[in-house]
Amino acid sequence: MEFKITISKEDVDEYAKSYFKQHPKAHKMPIEHPYHPSINTWFVMKRPQMNNLKQKWKDFTIWIVRKNGLENLKLKSFSMKFVTYMPTKRRIDPDNTVPKFILDGFVEGGFIVDDDSTHLKSLELCAGYDKYFPRTEIYIEERSERW
Numbered sequence: 001m002e003f004k005i006t007i008s009k010e011d012v013d014e015y016a017k018s019y020f021k022q023h024p025k026a027h028k029m030p031i032e033h034p035y036h037p038s039i040n041t042w043f044v045m046k047r048p049q050m051n052n053l054k055q056k057w058k059d060f061t062i063w064i065v066r067k068n069g070l071e072n073l074k075l076k077s078f079s080m081k082f083v084t085y086m087p088t089k090r091r092i093d094p095d096n097t098v099p100k101f102i103l104d105g106f107v108e109g110g111f112i113v114d115d116d117s118t119h120l121k122s123l124e125l126c127a128g129y130d131k132y133f134p135r136t137e138i139y140i141e142e143r144s145e146r147w
Contacts, residue, residue: 003140005068007034008133015063030056035084035136038096054101061105072110077143079122085130085137094125102138 012031019030036057042050065071084097103115113119121143 001142003070003138003142005064005070005138005140007064007136007138009034009135011064011067012060015060018063031060034134035086036082036097036099036102038092039098039100040096054104057101058105058108061102062109065106065109065111070109070111073112074110075112075140075142076119077121078112078119079124079141079143080120081124081126081139083126083128083137083139085128085133085135087129087131087134089129092127094127097125097127099125099136099138102136 012029012034015031016029020026037053042053045053062071082097082099082102084092084094086092103112103120106112107114
């Protein structure tokens with residue numbers, strides 16, 4: 001079975017509405033862009049900031065999983081391809097788009113069993129440019145357990 005999840009600016013905005021309903025005193029957008037923060041951004045953060053960012057992305061990803069009706073599928077053997085479309089032509093290293101926080105949300109949301117090598121057989125990271133529709137496209141291919 002194959003799945004495609006697209007994270008768009010519309011998703012970020014829709015999630016923000018529900019987030020601000022739950023956190024009426026909050027003023028800052030919980031998720032700023034429809035693409036995972038660069039490893040260069042979060043790797044230099046102090047531990048509390050990094051944990052806060054990780055938690056916000058995990059909560060957002062769980063929301064995405066539920067929005068797409070994928071909770072509790074608990075895929076056991078799969079491959080994933082992440083394609084991140086950036087809004088500028090600025091050079092980007094695809095390996096800096098490591099989707100660590102998204103994968104954690106997939107596990108917590110019940111979409112996948114785990115993101116370890118027993119379950120996640122391959123992970124492909126790609127980057128592109130789309131000035132008008134920056135987004136993250138996630139392709140998931142369920143594998144047979146023998147793969």
